Amino acid sequence: MSNKFESFMNKYLNPLANKMDKQVHLSAIKKSMVALTPLLIIGSFCLIPEAIPNMIGEDNALSQWILANLDMIYIPFKVGMALMSLYVTAFIAYHLARSYKLDVPGTISMAIISFLMLAVDYTEDGGIMTSFLGPKGLFTAMFASIVAVELFRWCKKKNFTIKMPEDVPDFVSRSFEMIPISVIIIGFFLLIRIICVNGLDVLPPMIFTMLFAPLVGSMDNPFAVTFLQMLRCLLFFFGIHPSVLSPITSPISTQFLAENIEAVQAGGQAMHFFTPGVESAFGNFTGTGVTIGLVFWCLLSKSKAQKQVGRVALIPALFGINEPILFGAPIVLNPIFFIPYVICGGIIGTIPHWMMHFGWVKCSIFTPPYVGVFLEGWLTNLDAMSLVANGIQLVLSILIWYPFFKLYEKRELQREEKSDEAKSIISKEDAALLDDLDLDF
Known part of the structure; x- marks a missing residue:
């Protein structure tokens, strides 16, 4: 099933995305x-x-x-x-x-x-x-x-x-x-x-x-934004950068940001949650799909390769860049990571959008430069609840990625073990036999 879906995406979606x-x-x-x-x-x-x-x-x-x-x-x-x-x-x-x-x-x-x-x-x-x-x-x-x-x-x-x-x-x-x-x-x-x-x-x-109006209005709907975030993760899962969607989404998010600023300037409240700052600070918290959980478990991994990937990916992730973990773990085209990245990543990435929709977090009036996680989220609206929203994303990402990472780690450890055996001239069985002989020279 996974191979058929991958073939379908490579045959139809990849060429379309490249043309776009x-x-x-x-x-x-x-x-x-x-x-x-x-x-x-x-x-x-x-x-x-x-x-x-x-x-x-x-x-x-x-x-x-x-x-x-x-x-x-x-x-x-x-x-x-x-x-x-x-x-x-x-x-x-x-x-x-x-x-x-x-x-x-x-x-x-x-x-x-x-x-x-x-x-x-x-x-x-x-x-x-x-x-x-x-x-x-x-x-x-x-x-x-x-x-x-x-x-x-x-x-x-x-x-x-x-x-x-x-x-x-x-x-x-x-x-x-x-x-x-x-x-x-x-x-x-x-x-x-x-x-x-x-x-x-x-x-x-x-x-x-x-x-x-229907297209613009749909982006004020948290269900539509969650679907869009899942679509972005899906594209990246197949190695297609989600920026291919920006000609459609950027004009809307930019318009919403300007309207938020005009509303606040006039003494009102910002009402739109689909803005560039929110997409960067929350939708792409530690990178598209909120992959900080995988980085965390890689750092604690028993696998040498995964631990090294975690070390390389940590600093970029703190500034919203997750290409090292996407292509290093890898997440891209890895069936084990499809659910936590595409589905769960899309949901976790839009939890702050839902919180803004219900009025628990203020909507954005600022698009900050890349200043690092948590600080970037707070700067979008100067609301302390933004830190809470990012904290929820961090905890959920760590919890959700754990079972999928452990499954993948088990396979990686088996592969590394076989690789070490192949590199060794004497097999494990022969080494154990020599130990039993207790030969002293």
């Missing part, structure tokens, strides 16, 4: 979401000063200064996370242009203007509304940047450009080449805007919001 990982548009989205990390960290930092007066009281100079300068403290958030869709548009266009070997400045400018044509609305006094330039416009940003670059590429392929003489400076020539391309791309997105606003009486981003 190499697919140019999904790759551009994944790289763009990673590029957002500094903005997320800086934007999240802006909420930390506001929490200080609550922690140390308001009757001191530091708290008074913070309360008097909150508007200034929030500026990095307002020009960073609050405009994240604009940055994502530029990032995706950049990576696609690099993949297609197109003019990078030209593609970025066309992608940005295309997105703005779909997302920008105006106030009664002529001001610009920025509602969809932040997390609410992420899916619109992806659509606009991908379509704009593809139109740019099509125009270049069909030679819809103005060719200038060779003696014209390159920067001037490129500007004239862009004229027909600009007309086609801007005209296309202007048509979309007219159809949506005049025909459907709705801004284009609202259409994307309605289309993706």
Whole structure:
């Protein structure tokens, strides 16, 4: 049964995952979401000063200064996370242009203007509304940047450009080449805007919001998050890095984080538990599948090989990296470890999500850098209950991995014993016979 399932995964899932990982548009989205990390960290930092007066009281100079300068403290958030869709548009266009070997400045400018044509609305006094330039416009940003670059590429392929003489400076020539391309791309997105606003009486981003509402809403369901975590473990079990799912999941988790921060900034509470910081600090506590339990038992193993694997894997595990134990134990393609890693690992990895769902742990407002287990979890929400959640994960991981590890250790000890016998010139039986003879020379 195990061999049939492995063959099925290798035949169908591996090629699909490899295609997804190499697919140019999904790759551009994944790289763009990673590029957002500094903005997320800086934007999240802006909420930390506001929490200080609550922690140390308001009757001191530091708290008074913070309360008097909150508007200034929030500026990095307002020009960073609050405009994240604009940055994502530029990032995706950049990576696609690099993949297609197109003019990078030209593609970025066309992608940005295309997105703005779909997302920008105006106030009664002529001001610009920025509602969809932040997390609410992420899916619109992806659509606009991908379509704009593809139109740019099509125009270049069909030679819809103005060719200038060779003696014209390159920067001037490129500007004239862009004229027909600009007309086609801007005209296309202007048509979309007219159809949506005049025909459907709705801004284009609202259409994307309605289309993706079921997908986005499902990630506020702990059952869906647990299933997703099991799927990630399943992929890694077969040697496929779960980052292949990030083009789908990262936009949602990033949007939720921004909405949490906006809610707290407005005096409310963070409500979304599916955020980048939570996925890293809790979902991947000591690594995908919460494998610290296996590392612990490897350190105490009677098997020399497993003990060495435990020593190598310990420090990386404390910083959420578990490739050494995944490929060293190994967990990957090891039928004995399927249940504790894929099923139990998916459940343990989402216990804090359930705790947040029931209100026992605060939802995340911060995506910290890799600072180590426990500290990373606490930094996501500055809630001491995060330490309790990580502690529960640690204990459960150690308990669940024990019987499976002992079964595997028994096999490893038998293998090592046979290996030692093969290396020895004199067998155990012959050595015992020589001992019985008690020969003295």
